[in-house]
Amino acid sequence: MILGGIDIVTLIATLMAASTPVLLAATGELVAEKSGVLNLGVEGMMIIGAVAGFAAAVGTGSPVLGFLGGALAGALLATLFAVLTQVFLSNQTATGLALTMFGLGLSALFGKGFEGVRPPATGKVPFGPLSEIPGLGRILFSHDWVVYLSLALVVAVWAFLRFTRAGLILRAVGENAEAAHALGYRVVAVRLMALAFGGALAGMGGAYLSLVRVPQWTEGMTAGAGWIALAIVVFASWRAGRVLIGAYLFGGITALQLQLQAAGYAIPVHLLSMAPYVLTIVVLVVLSAIHRRGVQAAPAALGRSFHAST
């Protein structure tokens, strides 16, 4: 299907792959923020995941183990953040920023030996004849398993937060930690788990960059993807479904501007690259307008430290 010189099918298929790293990271960050913790270290966790995932995949020859390694490294870094902010009650914003810088430096150090190495290929999921369906086959049945996993995780997170008792507890901790504590829920334990989950997904998103999207390791290769993931969570007003829309929109604009160029359009690249951020600001303004009528988007306890004695 061609529309204005742009192959829509290819565009959608490309943007799905291009958006997967930020989609994974944003889904993880959503869960962390829903528990009331603002972790600004997504970029750091992603790049650590990128290098660890790459190392694990090259070392073992298995991309699956690579993604697990990336997730594990991201979760470890997030646990460090969790211990600092939840046990030692350090400032979440400052600690998150420090985590990003720490991650960038550490990954550069560990990554030295992996420059110029090629990772094992992550295979596409074999759908057989399904992938031959014109149009839909390219969009729905031509991806690697991580793309499907990222989509499944969005659904799982949505269902978890909406329908399960554990999800309700997580939200209670994020809305009003004191009340949750008074009801006997272990606020710090819940937040530790939420943060570790967020870190694991960020790490996996990083591994997707180094193992599939590029595929190679280079220093600083996340190039701001973690910050975009953070913006997407706000854009999505803390809803899982909207995280998916936000991630595909952000990823889609990058893919679209490159494809528009490839199709021969002289487009204002800088304006287009700016568009998602402008949209995020618009969403924030709209949210705050709604907020005045009593609907709250951000978890009420977001960014506030909790201690059982307070």
Place this chain on the structure above:
Amino acid sequence: MNRRTFLQTTAATAVAAAAGLPARAADPLKVGFIYVGPIGDMGWSYQHDQARQAIAKEFGDKIVTTYVENVPEGPDAERALTQLALEGNQLIFATSFGFMDATVNVAKKFPKVKFEHATGYKRADNLATYDARFYEGRAIQGTIAGRMTKSNKIGYIGSFPIPEVVQGINSAYIHAKKVNPDVEIKVVWAYTWFDPAKEADAAAALIAEGCDVIMQHTDSTAPQAKAQEAGNVITFGQASDMAAFAPMPRVTSTIDNWEPYYKKRVAAMLDGSWTSESTWGGIGTGMVKIGEISSAVPAEVKAEVEALEAKIASGEYHPFTGPLNKQDGSAWLAAGATPDDGTLAGMNFFVEGIKAELPK
């Protein structure tokens, strides 16, 4: 600022504080380099660093080399250059086009330090420029592309719309068109020298547009990796041989061979004969080398481009030989005419036949 530059500032301050004196004549010559990407980019910065290692080996304890990698073009470059100068480096190579103004500024502040800026056009008494005629390599690539493409679509990943890149696009197109009149070239500007994810996406977009030849004017091997994934797409090693991707997708390469130039300039510093000049080397002087043509290239095409390479090397043929018109149809070169280097160095237009629009 990254760790390295921080360490160097600290070290430089310590040295300056402890000594407070300029370097003595008996000391080894200190030679500094700044790179725009990591030396592990396997392309542009890697190649400069290979040459740095070669001179370090060649001159042994007569020189000491230092490098700072991942220096962003802009104010950070000025800081990195200043640090290198403060550290006592007497010869400093700034190896990216976007370092130009920073190098000019720092060269003014350190009149005794000699600077060398790659691919720029601003000189001073202590600032020399050097560049390679990458467009000669593009002539080879264009010929191979024109002969080998099946879709008649060539994709070109541009970094920034600057003369060096525009020369490459024009040269590739002219030579592809010469052997294949149906060929068209699609250009995607990445607006970065080094961003693997973006370069990979740009390559993917061009491949999706039907291009089965990808040329890159960016520094990482990400486009090569993307082309390899696609299977039936050919690429060319950029700046470095990128032999890890041979025989497919990388069918040959344009190698920036800085080693002889760096040796010459360091030797000139050592014997005191260094002067500010502008060097523009090509295949003939060995600054541009054509990498091994892989088995994926048909024998007759290989023979054809080898003949072309020889003619360019001997000066018998100039890749920009008239009759050539500009994109808007106005005449540029009359039949048989060739442009002077000044015109080439400021090239800011596409030649006739290219449909893409050059960003202003």
